[in-house]
Amino acid sequence: MPLYEYYCEPCNGIFEELRPIREASLPVPCPVCFKDSQRIMPTSFSAFVFRDGYPRRIPDDGKYYHLGKKVNNLVKRGRPNEHPEVNKPKPPPALTKGEKSSIRDMQQAARKGELSDAYGNAVKPEDVRENYKQKKVMKKATPKRGLK
Numbered sequence: 001m002p003l004y005e006y007y008c009e010p011c012n013g014i015f016e017e018l019r020p021i022r023e024a025s026l027p028v029p030c031p032v033c034f035k036d037s038q039r040i041m042p043t044s045f046s047a048f049v050f051r052d053g054y055p056r057r058i059p060d061d062g063k064y065y066h067l068g069k070k071v072n073n074l075v076k077r078g079r080p081n082e083h084p085e086v087n088k089p090k091p092p093p094a095l096t097k098g099e100k101s102s103i104r105d106m107q108q109a110a111r112k113g114e115l116s117d118a119y120g121n122a123v124k125p126e127d128v129r130e131n132y133k134q135k136k137v138m139k140k141a142t143p144k145r146g147l148k
């Protein structure tokens with residue numbers, strides 16, 4: 001479904017909606033006040049005030065709506081129903097104190113050659129953190145096989 005821009009008069013806001021082409025020119029309820037909003041020409045066509053009969057409007061505060069959330073910029077690239085300000089990638093969870101200290105313990109054991117994986121292979125100290133994040137089995141045991 002293509003993404004269209006709509007303008008809400010009471011909110012003075014532009015928002016985008018994914019709509020089937022045949023419904024594109026029908027009014028869409030504003031995500032904020034639920035009043036019917038008219039389709040406008042994409043705000044990226046800045047050279048035209050009117051185009052194909054659709055007035056071009058920009059809210060006073062320069063904000064837009066993306067699927068109901070106010071954002072500073074319209075989507076420029078990527079998938080149209082995703083917006084960098086709305087769909088922020090989640091940062092990886094931070095390690096807790098306990099996790100950090102068990103990683104330190106395992107690194108220490110690895111340096112002494114006393115850490116092995118599920119198959120009895122020695123674990124390198126520099127691999128401990130990554131293995132831990134991937135939840136790979138590591139145990140304090142004299143490896144059956146040494147480092148390659």
Ligand SMILES: [Zn+2]
Nearest residue numbers: 008011030033
């Ligand atoms: Zn509105």
